[in-house]
Amino acid sequence: MLDHCSISHKGGIVLWSRSFTPDAAQLAASSSSPVNSLIREALIEGRTTDEKYEKDGYAVKWSFVNDLELIFVVAYQRILQLTYVDDLLAALKTLFIKLFEPFLATFVASLHALSSGKVVSAAGEVATQWSFVKAFEGWDKIFDKLLRGLEDKAAQDRKSRLRNTTRSVDVDSTPPSDDVSTVPSQPMDTPVDEQQIARNVQALKNRLRGRGVKRGGRGMGRMDMGSGRDTHPDSDSEAASKKKSKAKIQRKWGDEAPTEGDMAVLDFSADKQDAGNETVGSHDLQALVDKASLGTRTRDGMYEVKDWEFARKREDDTDNVIAQALSEKEDGAKKTSSSLGTLGTIFARLTGSKVLSEEDLKPVLEAMKQHLMQKNVAKEISEKVCEGVGEGLVGKKVGSFQTTNAAVRLALSNSLTRILTPKTSTDLLLSIRSKLSSPLPSTQQRLPYSMTFVGVNGVGKSTNLSKVCFWLIQNGLKVLIAACDTFRSGAVEQLRVHVRNLSMLGVNGATDSKGRVELFERGYGKDAAGIAKEAITYAKENDFDVVLIDTAGRMQDNEPLMRALAKLVAVNNPDKIIFVGEALVGNEAVDQLTKFDRALRDFSAASGSGKGRGIDGMLITKWDTVDDKVGAALSMTYVTGQPIIFVGCGQTYTDLRQLRVTNVVSAILSD
Known part of the structure; x- marks a missing residue:
């Protein structure tokens, strides 16, 4: 059944409403009601569609009448499959306007007159001037009759579908004999005696036994359906030979085993720093920092990454196109x-x-x-x-x-x-400093600011985590990187190389930044949630300011891996959960982000206590490959309502940008 139904003016005045349960009435009166959330999060932010809006277990559908500025809303529990809601909305809108259009037109005209006369009046005061109860007298009975008719029709449809389904199941489930085509069909009302049931059961067993033979292949079934025993005579010896064949064979290095000198030549992981040339291994340290893409310093000494400059380069072209169209x-x-x-x-x-x-x-x-x-x-x-x-x-x-x-x-x-336009602040540095500077009791030790980077496989989480780490180091913060990707081979070693490089790239690219960044790792095959917890404890005891938690990539449909990630979130409750996605994925971004956010919320709520955690912000990688096709930013922000904190646009530690809303809009409107 429905929970709530209302008719409102877009200015916030409720003309008529009905709550069908006491809980729904209390919820409708609260600020967290699904209807208020719909107006606040969907309608005001421009997310206006006829598809249902979901919030806290409720589904909300709505429809507009623009000329009268009315909004018709129906809310019900999301778990219910109410097929008549669309018909109810359409009939509700048609009947209400047909019956009360003169009154509604006068009411809307009076509101416009007040607005044009610059008379400021609260919604409650305006409502008291118009007697909606008297104007809409008799509407409750009409609505009840309409709703009852639609509910009865939906109930009849369900019974009809159930009856047809039952009939088809009874016909299809009649077990055949050995020859399926020889079983006579029986009328629906004909009783079946015990002998017929026994014959049907035996025929079903025979058919299943025959299927078992076919699935086994090569003339012999792998399993006797009647006895449950393996019928292959050499099954044990064959399994033993297969197991033996999987044994790893030692690799040959020529005629003799490699010497220590040979291994030293093949070892590319050792540090071979040349102080005169400032090299790490065979790489020049300066190649890790692009001077042209370095950020700027503010008056108070804070390091800010550059803005994405595409719109600035093409601003004149966009203006010319618009001017030409207007002329x-x-x-x-x-x-x-x-x-x-x-x-x-x-x-x-x-x-x-x-x-x-x-x-x-x-x-x-x-x-x-x-x-x-x-x-x-x-x-x-x-x-x-x-x-x-x-x-x-x-x-x-x-x-x-x-x-x-x-x-x-x-x-x-x-x-x-x-x-x-984000609902929350994108100033990550301000959030970090606010937490670090907030007063605490003298007996309590301050927790570091923690950020968890999540996303699908191969989008560049570790690389862009290192770019964020470089930005934090430039702002004088002490960073601990937690290697919680205990699955992918080389994940820990990759972070170790980044930490080694970052420790030599001090503030403004100067050398010797050791102590500002450190790696916390426990190897492979361990519980990621436990490693993250240990890392936060270690950071608290050693005065680290920020903990960056790297996680293993996973597909949004892989429930076991998503549960493991949700466990990490529930156990450690990070300050920010940042989704790392690609700018190239287009439609796939909607599916990835929606399922990632929903799985995190559902599974973290089940793993921990209280409300589940979702994605708090996004970092989009490979931004330099899309030119003006920046629609992924719009898609990702629309799906979650969360801001894009950074975009990655290169391979060096300085290739990090922040987005301005006006720049993205200009790029989307440009040629």
């Missing part, structure tokens, strides 16, 4: 070279004093969706963004081509900006 004449819009510029010919059809409808905007939104997909925005996200733009334009009155073009572009820009 096109109404009677003959010329096509430009960009996909967004071609919208000019479509915008020309929308000229004249008219009110935009869904049919008018359909070709415009389709072209807009194609443009976003060309920018590597996931298809589902492109559709939702365009739906949000369309819902904001339906019912609006337009005039000339220039004003129409500008209105559509502005709506798209505002929608992208709302999505990309």
Whole structure:
């Protein structure tokens, strides 16, 4: 059954509502209600679709009436499969407007009059001026009748499906005899005696025994279905020979075993530092730092990574394209070279004093969706963004081509900006210093700031963790890297090389930074959650400021590995969980991020106490390979609502950038 249903004005005034359970009534009155979360997290941030919104075990569906500025909302428990919700929303909207349209039009007009007259009035005061109870008298009975009819229809449909399913199961499950085609079909109402049941059971056994022979292959079944014994005469000896054949054979190095001198020549892992040339092994230390990509120092001495500069390089080109589109004449819009510029010919059809409808905007939104997909925005996200733009334009009155073009572009820009604007601060350094400087009781020892890097296989977690470590070292922080990837061969050695390099790259690239960074590792095959806990304890006892926890890559669908990762999160409760993803994945980013975040929340809640932890921010790698196709940033931010903290754009420790929302929006709108 439903939990809550309401009809509201977009200004926040509730015209009518109904809660069907006491718990739902209490939840609807609280600030954490799913309806309030819908308005706050989805509608205000531009995530306007007709798909259901999920929050804390509830599913919420909604629909708009733009000309009357009304929002119809239905909430129910997510576990329930209510098939009539869409029909209820459509009928609810149609009936309510048909019955009360004159009153609603007057009410909305009065609100606009108050707004134009600059009369500031609280929503509660406005509501008291209009007697909604009296105006909507009789609506409760109409709603109850509508809901009861839809529920009865859904119940009948379920019974019908169940009846058909039962009939098909009874027919299909009748066990055949040795020859399947010779079993006569029986009517549904014909009783089956005990002898018939026994014959059917025996026929089923015969058929299963026959299948066992076929699966065994080569004329002999691997297992006798009747006796349960292995029928292969040489099974024991064959298994023993297979086991023996898997024994590792010693590798031959020529005619004789390698000497110590041979091994020394093949050893590339030892430090061979040449103080005069500042080399590590055969690598120049200066090659680890790109001077051109070094960040800048603020007045207070803080080191900041550079902004991503693509939009700055192409800002003039974008402005020229928009100016050219706006200057096109109404009677003959010329096509430009960009996909967004071609919208000019479509915008020309929308000229004249008219009110935009869904049919008018359909070709415009389709072209807009194609443009976003060309920018590597996931298809589902492109559709939702365009739906949000369309819902904001339906019912609006337009005039000339220039004003129409500008209105559509502005709506798209505002929608992208709302999505990309983070709900939480992206100033990671401020969060670290706030925790380290917060007062504590004299008997309590301060915990270091911990960050866990998670993601799928091969995206560059360890490499970009080292870039973040370099940034922290430049800001005078003492960093401990915890090697919690105990699965991948070479993972610990990779971090050891990074720590060795970083310890020689001091502040501003100077040498001798030992003591600022250290590696904590316990080898392979150990519990990652336990290693992370030991690392945090070690960092606390040795005055480290930050702990960076490296984890093994895993696919989002691998439940055992996701449970292990959730255990690490639940046991250690890191300050930040950073998802490392690729800029190239496009649609795959939505699936990866959604399932990663959901699995972490569900499994960490089951492993620990209290609410589960999800992803707190993102670091996107290989950003330098996508040019202006930066749609992955939009897709990832849309899915989680969390900010992109950094992007990786190269192979040196200085190749880390921060994103500005305006730069990303300009790149998406550019040619």
